[in-house]
Amino acid sequence: MVTKSRKLFQRIKINPPQFFALGFLVLIGLGTFLLMLPFATADRHHLSFVDALFEATSAVSVTGLVVADTKTTFTLFGQIVLLCLIQVGGLGFMTLTVFIALLLRRNITFEERHLVKESLNQDSYEGIVRMVRFVILFAVICELIGTVILGLHWGDRFGYPKSFYYGLFHSISAFNNAGFDIMGDFSSMTAFTGDITVNVTLTSLLILGGAGFIVIADLFQKVKTKKRITLHTKVVLWMTAILIIAGTAAIFVLEYNNPATIGNFSLKDKLLASYFHGVVPRTAGFNSLNTGDLSLGSQLVTMALMFIGGGTGGTAGGIKVTTFAILLLAVWALIKGRQEVNMSNRRLPLDLVFRAFSITTYSVLLVSVFVFLLSLTETGFGLNIIAFEVLSAFGTVGMSLGLTTELTEPGKMLLSILMFMGRVGPITIAFALAFRTKTTAVRNPEERIIIG
Template sequence: MATRGGKLFHRIKINPPQFFALGFLLLIALGTILLMLPIATADRHHLSFIDALFEATSAVCVTGLVVVDTQTTFTLFGQIVLLCLIQVGGLGFMTLTVFIALLLRRNISFEERHLVKESLNQDSYQGIVTMVRFVLLFTIICEVIGTIILGIHWGDEFGYPKSFYYGLFHSISAFNNAGFDIMGDFSSMTAYVDDPIVNLTLTSLLLLGGIGFIVVADIFQKRKTRKRLTLHTKVVLWMSAVLVVSGTLLIFLLEYGNPATIGNLSWNDKLLASYFHGVVPRTAGFNSLNTADLTLGSQLVTMALMFIGGGTGGTAGGIKVTTFAILLFAVWALIKGKQEVNIRNRRIPGDLVFRAFSITTYSVLLVSLFVFLLAITEKGAALNYIAFEVLSAFGTVGMSLGLTPDLSESGKILLSILMFMGRVGPITIAFALAFRIRKTAVRNPEERIIIG
């Protein structure tokens, strides 16, 4: 029997994906109001509605694109508001998605069980609460460790306890793949391009947050029970390693002789900077190199990494590495003349292949539409600047070639919409397809059309 919460859930005719999107919108609205308060800004003059909306959307959607400098514009109150939005946006609504059925029903329907099972790759309903507890504990541990390391490391530079506040802010921002920083002048981590502690701490945090909590939990479970890793975990780890290594090598080769980026660094520092830039587009938004100085080839590599993103069920954006992997194996199966998609001797269900192509098609069309729209609103901006900005917003990355602060009012609104759609859209489509794909006994006659 359904509870009163469950009855309300059906009475207002809102399904879990819609509830998920509505929650983001309400959080963005709250953040916009708080950031417009005079107490939130250093000069005590409130931000314009458009700027506050953009900043709140960027924080909730863990993107990192900013139209004002975070350090100099916001007071401690304003920065804490941003931190809360980042933490809840990056982690809370993923947890809220898991708990949708639990919050609204005591006895959940099959569709809701299927939603939770699909979203967390769980075998049964009983493991959900345990999973969420693990997520929260793992998040706290990672962010505390990051805070301690960066706080101690920055002690001489900023003094105590300010260094620990800096450590806390950037640890939360990195783990949630947000990319917000308080270094000032839109500089991000360029001052620490040759600092291994800052580089390795931030990249470790963003990888742990972005790889997906399903993967982390599976690894811990394997250590306890010696069970084999799931195919999902293997694909995420394998694809993530391939993308990190290939991204690092491509940036290293393309920027090796570029004096504006790594050309004048030592060999070790070149490799460190290339590794940092090979990792952050998926999807943290920090940068230790001035992105506007990157070669066009490196910009294209960065855009590709931003589009792919991180792991499912984590804090990263993009179409997700598992979606990308299924696409690659589907194309390979087609080339080999096979009718089924297999990964590591396991057959991938046809509905997952269909879902992967649907999410990717949606994403390509969405990105193309917004490139077109921004080309109209941002007159005079180069196409690569616009495409970079759009992919950064869609992938909830936060990297920019410098166009963000100069956006028109229309451009800010468009990117705010895109950040929201990039964060919520692929998830909503995946969930919606999980509900709607049904087998039917009635089938239309088949007729082929010529393609290719």
């Protein structure tokens, strides 16, 4: 089957990684055109090409960085365009294409099954169509539940039915880890720092969307059949829990006495704000605290979480928690003098360790290059502010220390490219490595070089 798929894409001169990249580019182009229409903006003056491109790229890559306030700049049409771009970008255009084909009762071709298999990081073709149905159904149910909870909760504040529209917008944005909001004045969730309902609802959607649909499906299967969950699911759950607890604890300790953030809050609000900020950098973009007021230590913690990201096959970005876990285990195995990397009484294939290091190396180099380039175009800002912005774009997070709205035209173009690469880059590298893996009977003689 794998040989057949390779021959197929060789015949049409495009492989799955290239197809996904091209699909995202088409979506970005369409979104740019729609956002430039006069009736997409409140003042009826269309956005410039660069600004529309930036907004469309941010939506399709489910990042959340914006150069124009979403509430005041865009009409209902413009906001709906952004929502559609977020939903398609988050769930994947191939997943939605196959689902529409199912609704139209059209047979799913082998090519479509193969592309969905790659986009969802599945190991086999078995149950691909069933997985597509599950992904769409799960996303819709989660977003509807979030809409109802937030709509009812915000009824007194915004009035009905406007509160339900607000609930829908932020639920879709949260589940897809996009971070777009329509609260106005770039405030995000700072008005709801002590609001338990808003904080818990949004973070729950963020975690469910960011964990990865493979994990959610595996957990449902566990409940249904009582079978053992996969090692992948265990790693994602454990790493997600560890990173949330560590992030929450770090923000709580580092900001405890900072009067500009949580220093003057009650203990309950301090814990709630710390928890929210411990979740959102992986990779949501909402913020209940003004990120510009965070201490340098908290900014570094946030950048680390943005780089790691969420689970594979979900709506989050970054290098992914599984990649980070493999790196840690590989380093530990080296320290212990072991020849193999083991996890939960299982041995990890060596090619998997190579892929993890390849993805991380690619990501570090990409971030470094763009930090350098932005330091040339945005000369009035410190290195920490530029690095924060670059990691936010690469990790498709959407948090900012205030640089986004001050970007020069070249800076906007650079970040647009980086958001696109951050969304498709690690995925493309992983797919390309898997797609091109081949064995050979010829091996070169071995020779060692000195390192360390």
